[in-house]
Amino acid sequence: GQQLNQSPQSMFIQEGEDVSMNCTSSSIFNTWLWYKQDPGEGPVLLIALYKAGELTSNGRLTAQFGITRKDSFLNISASIPSDVGIYFCAGPEYGNKLVFGAGTILRVKS
C-alpha cells in the first residue's frame, strides 16, 4: 500500500514562532487531509485539500496541495501552547481507503 512520509518527526516550538511540516508520497493523491490529535482523543480534521496547487487556511493554519500531487505542507503561524499535539497527513487510495502518515509531534520548548 501507499506510504506517507512526514517530516520532521518531532519539533519543539516556542510561543509565537511559525511552524512548518510536510508530507510526501510515492504516488499521486487527489485529496490531502491534515488532522491533529491530542492525548487521549481521536484525530480531528483541520484542513482538506482537493486540487493541485490549492492553498487553504483555517485560522492560523495554512495548508498547500503540492503541484506534483505527491506532497502537501502545513504551516502554523504565531504558535500558541494549545498547538501542541500530533499532526497527521492522510490521503485516500483506491476506494476511498484513507491512509495516514506517522505524524509530526509538536512540543513546547521549556
Added chain:
Amino acid sequence: EAGVAQSPRYKIIEKRQSVAFWCNPISGHATLYWYQQILGQGPKLLIQFQNNGVVDDSQLPKDRFSAERLKGVDSTLKIQPAKLEDSAVYLCASSLGQGAGGANTEAFFGQGTRLTVV
C-alpha cells in the same frame, strides 16, 4: 450534529480473552473505518465498510479479529483471543463515502477505545 460514538473508552483484559468494541457513525455516513493506533504511530486501517459491505480488510488479522456492520449503521470489532501486541487504541471513523474523492473522503473520528492486554 452528533459525532462518532465509541464504547467503551478503556478496556483491560488478559491475553487469550475476548473483547468487543462498538461504534456508531455520523448519521448518513456510508463509509465506516476501524483503525488500530499503536503508541507513537499513525492510525493503521484494519477494515473499511461501505454501507454493510466490506471494501478493504487486507490488514485485518482474520485469525483473531472480526468486524461487522449490520444494517449499514453501527459496527462492532471483536478480538478473540487477544494477544499482548493487540494493546493499542482502536479508532472508529466515518465519512460520507457517496462517491470517489473530495468531501466523500473526509473522515471524522470517535474518541477511540484504549485496549490494554496483560
